[in-house]
Amino acid sequence: MTNMRKGDHRLIQELNRSKVLNHIRREGPISRIALAKQNGISPSTVASAVQELIKEGYVSEIGPGRSSGGRKPILLRFNPDHHHLIAVAITNSRMLLARMNLEARVLAKAEYPISGVKGEAVAEFLVEHLDRFLTEDGVQSTCIGISVTVPGIVQSDEGIVLYNTKLGMNRVPLKRMLESRYGMKVWLENDMNSVVLAERQFGKYAYANLIYISIGDGLGSGILINETLLHGKHGGAGEFGHTSVNRGGVRCECGNVGCLDSYISWMAVYSRILTALTSGRTTQINELTGGDYTRIVPEVYKEALRRGDRLALDINEEVADHLGAAIVNLINMFNPEALVLGGEMGRDNEALLEKVRLYINKHAMPILREDLVFGLTSLGEDDKLIGAAAVLLQDLFGFSLMES
Known part of the structure; x- marks a missing residue:
């Protein structure tokens, strides 16, 4: 029982420390006495926590504040740049590495294409480039850890990538491998789960019930229900791209038939564009790329869409119909407050947003679409890195998702 009491005491100390640090981060500059009053913690507990945080560089004193009588209180502020983290965002086609401060701002980053790398080789590829990145980074002493995100089914508590069809990853213990190699704490999460957290904490969508949908080289979603990430039993909740939309359709890499991913992901759109070009259809995409098919990327497609290109508009109509039907299912099932569209295909794509909005207004249950916020991602092109952070x-x- 004595050991348990000691353990409980240490846990309470850590919780108080997290509470104090987070409050300084959100409300600073702030005094010790204000911290104690606003958090319902004793002044001595606050003083002890602050002393540790100052010693470790997370917090600093910036001078006296106003006084209502007596000695002026010393104000405290959060130091987001004294420490940093390493963010790793693995996608189905590339690997992003970044050094970031404690407000999720990118300080340095690198990008490496993944071509033909499968299974355990993905982890080897990561280690090879992470070794180089950390060496070039040169400030490992102030690094608080490594956070990695991966598409697919991720068992975040155990740190295992259970299943990823496109990368061929199957039960890869990525967290254990990296912690053993680098001697620092490692976090592992599904990429879409991480981005929905980022939209809530660092974007403009401060909602307890929030769904993020990404359309890129794959298709996925992150779902917050009543402030809690929806993981599912094995970490597979949110596999939006592998919901069936056509039982007579093409076979997907996951083994199913007619998956949504096969109809609206960037690879599906790219295939449609190539088919049109090889059949001789006139399109501004040809002009934008100078006839070089290797230069056809989502940004080119979206530019053609903005210019009113007929092929791009036709593809957008099809994508919006498939996506709209799937989103209506999500709305009717989860009743979110807000729904965010992102990924390379969704980012800055007002034409797609408006088409899907029309579909939602026509087909979703009226009471469930009432006051629904539907918008484009607010995180920019570093969304996956911000998600990892x-x-x-x-x-x-230790913040609650509902804190602002």
Whole structure:
């Protein structure tokens, strides 16, 4: 019982420390006495926590504040740049590495294409480039950990990539491998789960019930229900791209038939564009790329869409119909407050947003679409890196998702 009491005491100390640090981060500059009053913690507990945080560089004193009588209180502020984290965002086609501060701002980053790398080789590929990145980074002493995100089914508690069809990953213990190699704490999460956290904490969508949908080289979603990430039993909740939309359709890499991914992911759109070009159809995409098919990327397609290109508009109509039908199912099933569209195909794609909005207004249950916020991602092109940072920072700060 004595050991248990000691363990409980240490846990309470850690919780108080996290509470104090997060409050300084959100409300600073702030005094010790204000921290104690606003958090319902004794002044001595606050003083002890602050002393540790100052010693470790997370917090600093910035001078006296106003006084209502007596000695002026010393104000405290959060130091987001004294420490940093390493964010790793693995996609089905590339690997992003970044050094980031404690407000999820990118300080340095690198990108490596993944071509033909499968299974355990993905982990080897990561280690090879992470070794180089950390060496070039040169400030490992202030690194608080590594946060990695991967598409597919991720068992985040155990740190295992259970299943990823496109990368051929099957039960890869990525967390254990990296912690053993680098001697620092590692976080692992599904990429879409991380981005929905980031939209809540660092974007403009401060909602307890939030769904993020990404359309890129794959298709996925992250779902927050009543402030809680929806993981499912094995970490596979949110596999939006592998919901069936056509039982007579093409066979997907996952083994199913007619998956949504096969109809609206970038690879599906790219295939449609190539078919049109090889059949001689006139399109501004040809002009934008100078006839070089290797230069056809989502940004080119979206530019053609903005210019009113007929092929791009036709494809957008099809994508919107498939996506709209799937989103209506999500709305009717989860009743979110807000729904965010992102990924390379969704980012800055107002034409797609408006088409899907029309579909939602026509087909979703009226009471469930009432007051629904439907918008484009607010995180920009570093969304996946900010997502990886959000996973680690949520653990570090111990903040509730509903705190602003």
